[in-house]
Amino acid sequence: MQGAGEKRAVLIAGPTASGKTALAIEMARARGGVIVNTDSMQVYGVLDRLTARPDARELAAAPHCLFGHVDPGQRYSTGAWLTDVRELIQGGELGGRTPVFVGGTGLYFDALTKGFAEIPAIPEASIQAAEKLIQGLDATGRLALLAERDPQAAARIGVADPQRVVRALSVLYATGRPLSAFQKDNEESLLQGYELEKIVLMPERGLLRRRIAERFAAMMERGAVEEVRALLALDLDPSLPAMKAIGVNEIVAMLAGEISREEAIERAVTATRQYAKRQSTWFRNRMGDWRFVDPFGV
Structure with missing residues (x-):
């Protein structure tokens, strides 16, 4: 439990299969904390094993939040995840306990620690148009395509993950504004005022x-x-x-x-x-x- 006036959070990032779950449980138990999912695939129901969500034994070892709570028929965004985290923090669900954020989604950690721009809902047609545009392109081609349309977003993304490229392109199609323009208006970090312990697990x-x-x-x-x-x-x-x-x-x-x-x-x-x-x-x-x-x- 955190003392009066103290606000601490642990952030554990790392590539898939790097041992994040074990460390999160260890730190949550040592600090009386609550584990908060920070992985964009582990939010979806049905795919327990394929997304490597904590199993029953691991779930029983410490309190867990935001795992498997989204219907797989939905498109869950970074903004939606931040809204859920905000409700955890502001709604008192953490009960004064230290949140232990754990996952492999870099964009979630970025938004959590640096703030996030509120972007209007993107129509399905815009998403499909963006997906069609990158079909058949490799990572270099995807990043070059995005650089033509939104150079700042391309520079910010750096790694041409298909979902992130589609996100940037669909925002441009739907709103007429590049994603980078929205990102200039980032909201304040949800962890403003917290003492942060930030760890990246990087195995050989x-x-x-x-x-x-x-x-x-x-x-x-x-x-x-x-x-x-x-x-x-x-x-x-x-x-x-x-x-x-x-x-x-x-x-x-x-x-x-x-x-x-x-x-x-x-x-x-x-x-x-x-x-x-x-x-x-x-x-x-x-x-x-x-x-x-x-x-x-x-």
């Missing part, structure tokens, strides 16, 4: 690659295929974020008989490793004032 690359492979194989054994079947039963728009979770397309192809189980695992592991590399690049480029830790180092 070879070990992280092995952990990713082992974890996805375990996901397949522990219900990932059944989760994808349940997701398909909802008959959702394929462009929704939940439908783009790593492993979904690969398992869908396996269920359709297009690829083998082994190939599905291999493809998903490769995609996860590529994602971890993009996350690591973001953290190194944008979190220079955080404490970088190798959680498995001797």
Whole structure:
């Protein structure tokens, strides 16, 4: 518990499979804290295993908030996440306990610590137009395309993650204003006045690659295929974020008989490793004032 007048928060970032959950639980228990999800995929229901959400044992080890609370049929944004965090902080749900923010979504941490611009709701048509525009482009092509239309947003993003490029382009289509123009009007950080402990977990690359492979194989054994079947039963728009979770397309192809189980695992592991590399690049480029830790180092 925090003392009178004291406001502290712990922030734990890192690439997928870097041991964030274990550290968050350890710190929450040591400080009487509450773990707050800071991962854009772990907010969605149904995909418990594929998004590596804490399991029942981990959930019982410490209080958790904002995990699996969003219907996979919705598009959940950074702004929506900040609104939920604001309600946690201002609504008293934390009960004076230290929030332990943990996840792999750099943009969430950026918005939490540096403020976030309120952007109007973006119509589905604008999102689909942006998605169509980047189809077939690699990371270099996506970033070059965005740089043509919003150079400041491209420079800010740095890493051409498809969802973030689509976000920037769809804002431009829908509002006629570049995303960078909105970002100039950032609201104050929700953690203004907090004493922050900011940690980035950065394991040795070879070990992280092995952990990713082992974890996805375990996901397949522990219900990932059944989760994808349940997701398909909802008959959702394929462009929704939940439908783009790593492993979904690969398992869908396996269920359709297009690829083998082994190939599905291999493809998903490769995609996860590529994602971890993009996350690591973001953290190194944008979190220079955080404490970088190798959680498995001797």
